[in-house]
Amino acid sequence: MRSPASSPTMIGRESDLEALRDELETVRRDGGLRAVVIGGEAGIGKSRLLAEFLAEAEGTATVLLGRCVDLGNDGAPYAPFAAILRRLIELRGLDAVLDAAGHGAGVLSVLLPELADDSAVPARTGAERLYELVTVLFETLSAEQPLVLAVEDLHWADTATLELLRFIVRMAERGRLLVVLSYRTDEITRGHPLRAYLAELERTRRVTRWELARLGRGQVEALITRLLGCEPDAATVDRVYEMSEGVPFFVEELIGIDGLATGEDLPETLRELLLARFEKLSDSGQRLLRLVSAGGVCVDHELLSAVYEGTPDELDAAAREAVVANVLVADSTEYTFRHALVREAIHADLLPGERTRFHMRFAEALEASPQRSATQLSTHWLAAHDLRRAFLSSLEAMSEARMSYAYATAAAMGDRALELWDSVPDAEELSARWLKTGGRTELLARTASALRNAGDNERALALVNVALETAGELPPARQARLLRDKAQYLQNLNRAGVLELLQSALDVVPPHTLPAGDGLRPQLLAELAARYMLAARFDEAVTMATQAIAEAGESSDALRSIAYNILGSSLVSVGSVERGLAELDEARRLAEHDVGAELRYAVNASDAMNNLGRYAEAVLIAEGGVREARARGVERSSGVILSSNTVEPLLALGELDRAEALLDPALALDPPPSFRAHLQRMKLWITLWRGDLETTETLLRRWHGGLRTLGELEVQSELGVARLAAEVAIARGDAFDAWEHTAPVRAATHRPLPAYDLPVLAAAARALADVAFHSPQERADRDDPIDVAAETSGLDAALAAIEGWPTAVAWGPLIRAELATALAAATELPADADVPAADRFDGARVAWDAAVEAAASPLAPAHLHPYALVRAARVARAAGDRPAAERLAVSARDEAERTGFGLLADAAGALISSRGNRAVGGPAALGPGAPLTEREEQVLALIEQGLSNKQIGEVLFISAKTASVHVSSILRKVGAASRTEAVYRASRTSR
Numbered sequence: 001m002r003s004p005a006s007s008p009t010m011i012g013r014e015s016d017l018e019a020l021r022d023e024l025e026t027v028r029r030d031g032g033l034r035a036v037v038i039g040g041e042a043g044i045g046k047s048r049l050l051a052e053f054l055a056e057a058e059g060t061a062t063v064l065l066g067r068c069v070d071l072g073n074d075g076a077p078y079a080p081f082a083a084i085l086r087r088l089i090e091l092r093g094l095d096a097v098l099d100a101a102g103h104g105a106g107v108l109s110v111l112l113p114e115l116a117d118d119s120a121v122p123a124r125t126g127a128e129r130l131y132e133l134v135t136v137l138f139e140t141l142s143a144e145q146p147l148v149l150a151v152e153d154l155h156w157a158d159t160a161t162l163e164l165l166r167f168i169v170r171m172a173e174r175g176r177l178l179v180v181l182s183y184r185t186d187e188i189t190r191g192h193p194l195r196a197y198l199a200e201l202e203r204t205r206r207v208t209r210w211e212l213a214r215l216g217r218g219q220v221e222a223l224i225t226r227l228l229g230c231e232p233d234a235a236t237v238d239r240v241y242e243m244s245e246g247v248p249f250f251v252e253e254l255i256g257i258d259g260l261a262t263g264e265d266l267p268e269t270l271r272e273l274l275l276a277r278f279e280k281l282s283d284s285g286q287r288l289l290r291l292v293s294a295g296g297v298c299v300d301h302e303l304l305s306a307v308y309e310g311t312p313d314e315l316d317a318a319a320r321e322a323v324v325a326n327v328l329v330a331d332s333t334e335y336t337f338r339h340a341l342v343r344e345a346i347h348a349d350l351l352p353g354e355r356t357r358f359h360m361r362f363a364e365a366l367e368a369s370p371q372r373s374a375t376q377l378s379t380h381w382l383a384a385h386d387l388r389r390a391f392l393s394s395l396e397a398m399s400e401a402r403m404s405y406a407y408a409t410a411a412a413m414g415d416r417a418l419e420l421w422d423s424v425p426d427a428e429e430l431s432a433r434w435l436k437t438g439g440r441t442e443l444l445a446r447t448a449s450a451l452r453n454a455g456d457n458e459r460a461l462a463l464v465n466v467a468l469e470t471a472g473e474l475p476p477a478r479q480a481r482l483l484r485d486k487a488q489y490l491q492n493l494n495r496a497g498v499l500e501l502l503q504s505a506l507d508v509v510p511p512h513t514l515p516a517g518d519g520l521r522p523q524l525l526a527e528l529a530a531r532y533m534l535a536a537r538f539d540e541a542v543t544m545a546t547q548a549i550a551e552a553g554e555s556s557d558a559l560r561s562i563a564y565n566i567l568g569s570s571l572v573s574v575g576s577v578e579r580g581l582a583e584l585d586e587a588r589r590l591a592e593h594d595v596g597a598e599l600r601y602a603v604n605a606s607d608a609m610n611n612l613g614r615y616a617e618a619v620l621i622a623e624g625g626v627r628e629a630r631a632r633g634v635e636r637s638s639g640v641i642l643s644s645n646t647v648e649p650l651l652a653l654g655e656l657d658r659a660e661a662l663l664d665p666a667l668a669l670d671p672p673p674s675f676r677a678h679l680q681r682m683k684l685w686i687t688l689w690r691g692d693l694e695t696t697e698t699l700l701r702r703w704h705g706g707l708r709t710l711g712e713l714e715v716q717s718e719l720g721v722a723r724l725a726a727e728v729a730i731a732r733g734d735a736f737d738a739w740e741h742t743a744p745v746r747a748a749t750h751r752p753l754p755a756y757d758l759p760v761l762a763a764a765a766r767a768l769a770d771v772a773f774h775s776p777q778e779r780a781d782r783d784d785p786i787d788v789a790a791e792t793s794g795l796d797a798a799l800a801a802i803e804g805w806p807t808a809v810a811w812g813p814l815i816r817a818e819l820a821t822a823l824a825a826a827t828e829l830p831a832d833a834d835v836p837a838a839d840r841f842d843g844a845r846v847a848w849d850a851a852v853e854a855a856a857s858p859l860a861p862a863h864l865h866p867y868a869l870v871r872a873a874r875v876a877r878a879a880g881d882r883p884a885a886e887r888l889a890v891s892a893r894d895e896a897e898r899t900g901f902g903l904l905a906d907a908a909g910a911l912i913s914s915r916g917n918r919a920v921g922g923p924a925a926l927g928p929g930a931p932l933t934e935r936e937e938q939v940l941a942l943i944e945q946g947l948s949n950k951q952i953g954e955v956l957f958i959s960a961k962t963a964s965v966h967v968s969s970i971l972r973k974v975g976a977a978s979r980t981e982a983v984y985r986a987s988r989t990s991r
Contacts, residue, residue, distance in 0.1 A: 023178055097137070100140040170204065297337050323335075375409060391430065395417050562587070623646065663686070684699055723760045820843050
């Protein structure tokens with residue numbers, strides 16, 4: 001009697017099934033989204049576990065299952081979602097699904113072509129709109145009853161499927177949605193796209209991931225018992241356990257082999273094991289399975305009927321035999337191999353002639369099928385060695401994938417067509433239908449574009465370089481577009497040469513050489529203006545943007561809007577505020593009917609308001625853009641990125657919680673490099689000022705490479721990184737390092753950029769003030785000695801050059817207070833001088849009073865006022881005015897705690913506490929009034945005993961040089977000029 005193919009109950013997966021039940025119950029109870037990712041080697045039981053769970057969940061949830069298709073490296077775009085959507089329509093009805101999808105329901109035709117209607121999908125936001133729509137659909141349909149979305153064999157998924165799943169997992173907020181994904185661990189080799197994808201998912205708190213383990217000997221014995229219906233002898237268990245190595249599928253296959261009980265006829269290789277059931281079938285059953293294997297793991301019954309050469313009755317008989325033998329599983333529409341490994345073994349066993357014939361049959365049948373897929377056609381024609389039709393279907397598949405925003409698949413099909421080009425004699429003529437003009441050069445360009453959209457800018461750059469080698473044969477406009485494309489790829493890679501390429505593109509198409517209405521030159525001019533703006537070359541940006549507006553004429557409101565955007569932003573950046581805002585308002589008016597232009601206006605206008613210190617207005621403009629994004633169906637893609645543009649003004653308003661809530665979703669979308677760098681800087685800024693220096697430094701190490709690279713190309717980014725790195729160094733207590741980080745704003749070649757210069761100048765002044773508290777010898781001993789008086793003068797001059805800028809109202813007095821502190825701290829006093837500290841710091845205290853008052857201005861970012869109070873308290877303490885220091889520090893602490901600036905609260909608390917209550921780090925870590933560390937307390941006690949640095953080192957088992965560093969730090973912190981004065985001042989402070 002033949003044993004069943006699988007046990008009626010699972011063995012060894014009870015805890016996994018219970019974990020899935022718990023996840024579903026969490027979704028049902030709490031709402032929202034949860035995701036489970038289950039990995040395991042082939043045959044380990046992933047499909048069985050999923051089948052058991054889904055069958056059980058069907059009673060209380062809507063269950064949707066999709067499988068990824070094995071087409072080598074050419075996975076069909078969105079293949080599992082097509083099946084999922086069809087099942088959803090079957091369960092809920094087409095009208096209900098379309099109603100749930102809402103206004104943009106026509107976009108679903110990307111997944112199911114049969115749903116196509118006249119709904120337009122804006123090219124610029126197509127993928128975003130699709131992702132948002134699918135997410136909204138699942139949220140809506142899971143509002144009343146949980147929805148389980150399961151996708152098997154993720155290792156075969158195309159990039160578009162992965163991106164859609166990534167968006168759903170990251171961005172779904174409403175409803176009750178459980179996503180369950182499975183993949184084969186032994187397929188995830190180095191370089192496989194799923195590796196990075198899984199690593200990213202693991203960083204999401206919504207996701208739980210685990211791998212299924214092999215069965216132990218006891219579990220194998222229990223499984224055999226269930227399969228045989230009786231207790232196996234020990235020898236059988238040992239043999240099966242040894243050969244299966246605890247993989248459930250192999251256990252089931254071994255038990256299904258006749259002669260197992262006697263130990264005869266056992267397969268000795270994996271291939272023989274996989275084919276054991278297959279080889280016991282009749283000739284007709286084997287022929288059917290060989291044919292089915294060419295179609296993939298799953299084959300639709302109608303498609304199989306079209307390729308099968310026998311009668312329908314013969315097909316049914318052969319299929320039934322395969323199902324009874326537990327090689328195939330049948331449902332209402334398709335046949336599926338019980339395990340993908342069996343299909344792979346059968347397909348690998350095909351003879352060359354069989355392989356060619358079978359794939360040709362599938363290709364011919366697919367040509368006439370209503371579910372025709374050009375990607376699958378390309379694969380089948382290639383396997384059938386019909387290169388001409390493989391070439392044609394690859395071009396069609398490329399176009400099809402681009403329309404579906406499946407850019408990785410489009411690039412793969414383009415690569416295939418390029419490989420086949422020389423093997424197809426009439427490739428030039430055949431390609432005309434899909435490429436129109438340009439032939440192979442055009443194919444190179446389109447493939448490069450697809451690669452760029454898929455995120456592979458390196459290969460895109462390589463291909464466009466090849467295209468440019470033959471571009472001389474193309475019309476000037478096409479040459480110019482290729483140069484523009486190369487500039488975009490370089491820009492995405494943060495490499496130099498973008499300005500030069502855009503200028504070269506303009507030179508190829510001089511004025512009045514293109515047909516009327518051709519927008520190429522205005523586009524190039526606008527892009528060039530944008531690059532000049534980012535390089536802080538504002539005069540050139542204004543010139544180019546003005547020319548773009550003039551040449552655009554009335555042809556494109558969207559293009560003119562973008563040009564006005566750049567013009568207005570550049571004018572604001574050089575202080576022509578009223579005119580700049582007027583140009584931005586014109587950009588808003590022209591953008592009314594184009595979502596891309598509308599969102600770009602909101603980004604630039606909110607940036608301008610933020611730079612002017614009009615923070616509340618900046619937030620309102622950005623939020624208006626978010627409303628437009630919501631209306632256009634891209635709320636959680638472009639809308640999230642736009643809403644994150646409110647982060648900086650929200651931080652300036654002191655709304656840290658609200659700002660932080662916008663950062664992570666925006667970063668999760670993996671935005672373009674320049675915007676990602678901005679978000680990363682904001683994430684670092686808020687983490688630092690909340691008081692988490694360790695996490696800030698960890699993230700800065702992780703992101704520093706990309707931030708630095710972008711900073712080499714964009715002045716704004718360079719200054720943002722300089723400011724941030726300096727602030728981290730100050731918080732760490734390294735004033736010299738902080739000073740070095742502010743070098744860009746002090747460089748002779750630096751182009752003034754007031755809104756970005758001021759915070760960096762402030763950081764430089766802070767660093768210089770702390771440097772000044774180091775001894776003259778320490779400053780002189782450095783490779784690059786710091787002359788505090790000279791550097792103070794330089795910073796003062798830089799500030800004076802932008803004193804009229806609106807935000808200088810707040811930053812200016814703060815910077816001047818730091819400079820006054822630096823000059824006071826750097827005063828060199830003789831060891832026996834009797835100059836009261838109050839007199840020494842008198843000018844600095846006056847400057848800090850002015851800074852505290854200025855920082856209360858609405859133009860001042862929220863952290864400046866408590867920060868000014870902390871620094872004023874430090875100077876007061878250094879001047880010996882303990883009551884004033886306490887009063888200022890208490891005010892600073894209370895305000896910092898109320899607004900969430902933990903770094904400042906800690907620094908203020910250290911100044912309030914006695915000398916014995918020490919704090920580490922924070923803005924008060926250096927300079928007058930900072931608390932002594934435990935080691936410094938030990939050194940101070942030995943100084944009081946009259947020990948030299950060498951003697952201190954011997955007592956504390958440290959070098960004399962290290963002892964000297966501690967002594968210098970003590971002198972700096974207590975504001976003393978000599979060791980004797982340090983002991984005196986410290987004793988007074990501790991009272």
